[in-house]
Amino acid sequence: MGNYLNLNEYQLSALSEIGNIGAGNAAAALADFMADTIMMSVPELQIIDVNSMANILGGPENEMVGILVTMNCDVRGMLLFLLEKEFVCLLLNVLLSKDINEFADISEMDLSVIMEIGNVLAGSYVSAIATMTDLDIRLSTPQVAIDMVGAILNYPAAYFGVMDDNLLFIEENFLSEENTIRSHLLIMPEPDSLSLIFESLGMSL
Amino acid sequence: MRNLVVGISDQKVAGPPDTLTTYALGSCVCICLYDRLRRIGGLAHILLPEAFGDVSGKNVYKFADTAIEELVRGMIKQGCAHLHLTAKIAGGANMFVSEGKSIGDRNIETVTQELQRLKIRIVAQDIGANYGRTAVFNTQDGSLTVKTLGRGNKVI
Numbered sequence: 115m116g117n118y119l120n121l122n123e124y125q126l127s128a129l130s131e132i133g134n135i136g137a138g139n140a141a142a143a144l145a146d147f148m149a150d151t152i153m154m155s156v157p158e159l160q161i162i163d164v165n166s167m168a169n170i171l172g173g174p175e176n177e178m179v180g181i182l183v184t185m186n187c188d189v190r191g192m193l194l195f196l197l198e199k200e201f202v203c204l205l206l207n208v209l210l211s212k213d214i215n216e217f218a219d220i221s222e223m224d225l226s227v228i229m230e231i232g233n234v235l236a237g238s239y240v241s242a243i244a245t246m247t248d249l250d251i252r253l254s255t256p257q258v259a260i261d262m263v264g265a266i267l268n269y270p271a272a273y274f275g276v277m278d279d280n281l282l283f284i285e286e287n288f289l290s291e292e293n294t295i296r297s298h299l300l301i302m303p304e305p306d307s308l309s310l311i312f313e314s315l316g317m318s319l
Numbered sequence: 320m321r322n323l324v325v326g327i328s329d330q331k332v333a334g335p336p337d338t339l340t341t342y343a344l345g346s347c348v349c350i351c352l353y354d355r356l357r358r359i360g361g362l363a364h365i366l367l368p369e370a371f372g373d374v375s376g377k378n379v380y381k382f383a384d385t386a387i388e389e390l391v392r393g394m395i396k397q398g399c400a401h402l403h404l405t406a407k408i409a410g411g412a413n414m415f416v417s418e419g420k421s422i423g424d425r426n427i428e429t430v431t432q433e434l435q436r437l438k439i440r441i442v443a444q445d446i447g448a449n450y451g452r453t454a455v456f457n458t459q460d461g462s463l464t465v466k467t468l469g470r471g472n473k474v475i
Binding site: 164165171174217219248257261262264265266267268271272273276279 | 327328329412422452
């Protein structure tokens with residue numbers, strides 16, 4: 115298969131459901147870290163071009179923390195956590211009892227904590243998909259970048275740009291208690307892996 | 320004065336007093352061509368190095384090996400002379416470490432080769448490393464301002 119836009123309603127809702135279950139797992143994992151200060155919203159499935167994507171995320175120059183985890187084996191693709199500054203500071207302040215307000219105050223040590231959170235969230239999310247589909251999914255160790263969100267998004271855009279002009283992703287929003295801090299988890303499977311997921315769920319193209 | 324924004328896999332041509340801006344280059348590369356005599360500038364923002372074979376149905380602005388030639392064509396249509404064109408390039412960073420040759424490096428390589436093939440000299444560049452860049456191309460004097468987060472701005 116070549117194009118994400120060929121998906122039918124039925125398949126789209128199946129994907130949302132996968133997102134739902136993955137999000138439930140990830141939220142439970144996050145709750146272990148954070149007590150109950152963070153919630154996750156209902157996942158939203160999006161198929162859009164990369165220019166529009168940067169605009170949804172606060173504009174291309176918006177400074178964010180990006181944590182990248184790649185999926186290998188049966189399912190290939192990537193997970194990208196995009197965290198707003200406030201969210202990262204909140205995480206660190208709760209976990210490490212710190213008082214950080216700026217990216218400049220984040221140390222190497224803090225970054226490794228952020229990466230570990232990414233690792234745990236990605237693991238819990240993906241294990242939900244693996245269990246549902248009975249597929250083998252391996253995750254890479256996470257990598258982190260703090261920069262313009264548009265520049266961070268170049269990575270998946272180039273990776274998937276070979277196959278499609280659009281990106282398909284399941285977006286999960288993390289919300290803090292006050293509902294003010296939003297951050298995002300983008301799950302982006304390769305088109306072929308997507309077919310495989312559907313096949314495993316008995317709804318092949 | 321207008322500030323024209325060029326998105327990913329896009330390109331535009333303009334003259335004074337307009338500026339051409341492209342935001343948040345990561346592994347993408349922007350190619351700024353300038354005809355100093357006619358004072359016309361063109362900016363292309365490419366995502367990938369090669370279109371690989373059949374380009375029908377593909378966006379030619381997306382690939383280095385099809386976009387630059389298209390930009391030259393567009394500028395000549397606006398009255399530029401191929402002989403007078405010079406180039407400045409920015410971007411091609413590696414935001415994340417990847418297996419094998421990174422997409423940023425491959426983009427720069429193909430852009431450089433393509434400019435060589437078209438006999439357009441690169442007069443300035445700000446490329447590579449691991450951070451994002453916003454590029455603002457001034458068609459008044461052909462200067463290119465490269466902005467970063469926390470790493471300062473420079474004019475090349």
